[in-house]
Amino acid sequence: MEKYSILPNETIVNAGPIAKAFLDLKIDSFLAACRYVHELPYGYNSNRDDLMILFKENKGSCATKHAVIATLANELNVSLFKHIGIYAMTDKIVTGTMKILNAFNLQYLPMVHCFLMYNNHHRIDLSEGNANGKNGPINEFLYTVKVIPNIPEKEEYLLYRRALKDHILDRREFNGVELKTILKARELGVALLRSIVRK
Secondary structure (H helix, E strand, O other): OEOHHHOOOOEOOOOOHHHHHHHHOOOOEHHHHHHHHHHOOEOOOOOOOOOOHHHHHOOEOHHHHHHHHHHHHHHOOOOEEEEEEEEEEOOOOOOOHHHHHHHHOOOOEEEEEEEEEEOOOEEEOOOOOOOOOOOOOOOOOOEEEEOOOOOOHHHHHHHHHHHHHHHHOOOHHHOOOOHHHHHHHHHHHHHHHHHHHHO
16 A cells, blocks of 8 residues: 555645535645545444545544545546455454454455555555554455445445455355355454454
8 A cells, every 4th residue: 555645735625525524624635635534533433324424423434534535536536536455354464353264264354445546556545554453554455346435335245245256255265165154254354343443
């Protein structure tokens, strides 16, 4: 991942609801908006489908942080887009994962993480360096796809299921593993991450 400082420092004009939200906070440049979102505490929002929830709760997850900045980029015509990636979660990345892997006889747990893509080749993670439950940055993905900034939670889950079936479960390490097994393990993985973030 790269630092958000590589992004263009566009002046924020009142071009949409997210631009207006930043202007109301006296934030008038794109990089200042990125810095504000990056520095907000990492936390799971009460309704991540609400685009304004980050401002209401003064915290955000990778989903809501990147939804806000990708929307602002769209409002300002900056070539920055939200992507969803599926990564291999292990105990090295999230402490406590090994218990889940052992319970389901898995080498790793495919999990979703969001990031931004600038000019089609620069990856930026505004949750990197936050207390996000992970022991370090995620730089390798099993699968990535560009999505709309505020992709609904249900749609993201369906995308995850399709990616498992079409791109991940045919990998050698998942030979004989059923989709329902991964989905059950994922529930425990999400619960683990949430428990770490709440500490």
